[in-house]
Amino acid sequence: MAEGLICLTLAWDQMPESVSLEGGSDRILREPVCAILVLTSMGWVLLDTGTDARRFRGENPDRDLYAPAGLPEFLTDGDPLVDALADHGLEPSDIAVAAVSHLHFDHSGGLRHLAAAGVEVCIQRNELEFAMNGAGREDAYLREDYDDPAIRWRLLDGDAVIAPGVDAVSTPGHTPGHMSYRVTTAERTWLFAMDAIDLQAGIDLDRVVGTWAREQDAPLVRSSHDRLTRLTREGDARLVAGHCPETWPPLDVPPLPRNGTAR
Template sequence: MPPRPGVRRVLPLLLGWEELPKSVSVHGAPRDERVREPVPGILLECEDGWLLLDTGFNTALLRDPALRRRFYPSPSYQPELPGPGEPLEEALAAVGVALGEVTAVAVSHLHADHAGGLKHFAGRVPVHIQRAELAYGLSGRPEVERNTIFRVDFDDPRIDWRQADGDTEIAPGVTAVLTAGHTPGHQSFVVDLAGGGGYVFAFDAADLTENITGEHPVGAAIGVPPEATVAPIRRLKHLARERGYELVPGHDPAVWPELIGRLTGR
């Protein structure tokens, strides 16, 4: 029997931190309760090379004082970079992969903590996204930037967009699943491992474990009421349950470091 097509290795990455009100992640949480959440990336070794899910912050917008004041004016939201260099390069080097070895990218959505590193891949590799997400990001509507989607991160004619309309397989063993609500075209990912088993990565369809276990709506949604974000959570729970896969929340400060240690030995 031929080997099952699928992902050979899953390497979770830490691309930064962000301190913010918990109510951003959990609708109805007390406004004065704050959390320090990890910024995730996931590197997948596929049959055709390394696929990167999400890219972290645009470091220029954080390190240049004028740009930081321009794009991150609120003291209630404070992004942090994990080291002195480019987070993607440092995180990839830590698992023995060079930036130039990445052969494809997929972004869950266009928020600044997920799409800011696309500058590294413009003109180099295909980038998978939901059509509705890119259309919203490029719409020119004034609220887009207020929603922490910065056009400077992704409005580059050199980017080779691969746009999907709903669920689609983007590599053998990797399926993008439309989980709109947090943003108009947010996508999560189902990862089938070649040796059996797998993962469902929620990204911002469910920031924290309590979003999943308690089916609590996420606190930040675009164009829909917070209650509409529960249906994507339930769908991801169903996908994970029927496959027997682990469902991983996107920004949980306990889950993410543990997953990194378990899968990378770091």
């Protein structure tokens, strides 16, 4: 069982609703880029790493990745992940183990910090294989984020334990090896859908996300969506959409226990 968790907002993306919700409109949503810190008996666990802000700054920001919606907004002029960790008295070397739900660039941008700190990173085997052998920029995969021999990958094949109280939940479809996270604390069980369900509207209306990396994976988008809603019912869990501007920033997370320290 985990001792507690902290929700991190690493950036804000400008995205058409249709990307996050099948049948959605062209209305531009300001969506959070999310990560989670979990305090466990083995130390701090980091789930997802956000966007590398450097490519969107300076005189020639990379506009193609987000056109036509606009560039992401960052909460700091520094590095989003490093500064978010510092807000809680942490640095990358304080992370006991990390995981990345999938390797789209708004989830993989902080991997270089974990590589430099020697932190083990959990990923689904199918996701890494697709990223290394089939995916490209047109699929929102940027090899410079993850094609690094210094990253200490721990390859997972489906559901797995990441750390005490933190489980990987296999939810392929949005990408071939996408995974969500289950975090169990004394107060409740949390299911962080990540990009398997982007918006609270997807939960409320039972509508899937609007994009997937491979056409043959489209049926898996629905089956993974259904799996998460089923696990929510069976485990009396709180299901959290991965990019929802309505539910993420004010997410009602209990405070860490008094003995839960950042170092």
